[in-house]
Amino acid sequence: MTDAPVITDSHCHLDFPDFDEDLPQILSRAREAGVHRMVTICTRLKNEPKVRALAEAHAPVFYAAGTHPMSAAEEPLARVDELIALARHPKFVGIGETGLDYHYTAESAEVQQQSLRIHIAAARETGLPLIIHSRAADDDMARILAEEYRAGAYTCVMHCFSSGADLARAALDLGFYLSMSGIAAFPKSQELRDIFAAAPVDRILVETDAPYLAPPPHRGKRNEPAYSALTARKGAEVFGMDYHDFAAQLEANFERLFAKAADFRAAA
Structure with missing residues (x-):
């Protein structure tokens, strides 16, 4: 590894066919960029065995699983007990991704909301963070997250956040x-x-x-975990911080939220 400070790519999809041919090289480039850990996300529960196998085969890889909202109408509804059982795996560190997507799949809003509440219940029960995908659904998302939080606390990350300021504030207000x-x-x-x-x-x-x-200068090309360092450098600019300090903050944040991943490393 170079002398770059270490960070974690908290959300990627290493099981997608885009990575079938060169995954060892991708993991090597991540390491060279200072990306020492990554969470690969299963978006359809029927694919969980393949995603789990990736985490078992590669030390830097952890995983999460759930039903993506755009697939909610095509897949069997997840069950809370099913998600809890998956969460017993030592490298299973989050519930999801789940959420709401009304941009392409508004017609399945009702089943998406039902699926989201199931995943929240599993996150609440396991203590693992909920991983939320939200697009073109800010009002319903803020409402459901708050309703469910009042029913019982849970932790959550708004993955790939690109929604409006109101949803950001609503999420942050919930911690x-x-x-x-x-x-x-x-x-x-x-x-x-x-x-x-x-x-x-x-x-x-x-x-x-x-x-x-993929962030610049790779925009329009295949993204890969190494490039999370480029986004982190932009983040350091956004917060007016030295990159080493910002990277250390990102790691502290990740390990606070994804405590199971931090504990796994500590125990290794």
Whole structure:
């Protein structure tokens, strides 16, 4: 590894076919960039065995699983007990991704909301963080997160946050975290950067959402975990911090929220 400070890519999709041919090289480039750990996300529970196998085969890789909202109408509804059982795996560190997406799949809003509440119940029961995808659904998302929090506390990260300031404030008011993706580094994303800048720096994570949303100078190409360091450098600018200090803050934030991943490393 170089002398780059270490960070974690808190959300990527290493099981996607985009990475079938060169995963060892991708993990090596991540290490060289200072990305010493990553959480790969299962978006359909039927694919959980493949995602789990990746985490078991590669020391830097942890995983989470859930039903993506865009797939909620196509997949069997997850069960709370099913998610709790999956969470017993030592490298299973989060519930999701789940959430609401009305941009392409508004017609399945009702089942998306039902699925979201199931995942929240599992997050509450396991103590693992909920991983939220939210697009074009700010009002319903804020309402459901708050309703469910009143029913019982849970932890949460708003993954790849690119929604409005009102949803950001609603999430932060509940004690949740916002995750910066490559979108935050796009030249035309100043409004989004301003939303992040207004957030407490101890509630920020960084991610790639690889293979999607590569930050400059790789925009339009396949994203990969190494590039989370580029987004983190943009984040340091947003918060007016030295990169080493910001990276240390990101690691502290990740390990506070994803405590199971931190404990696994401590025990290793």
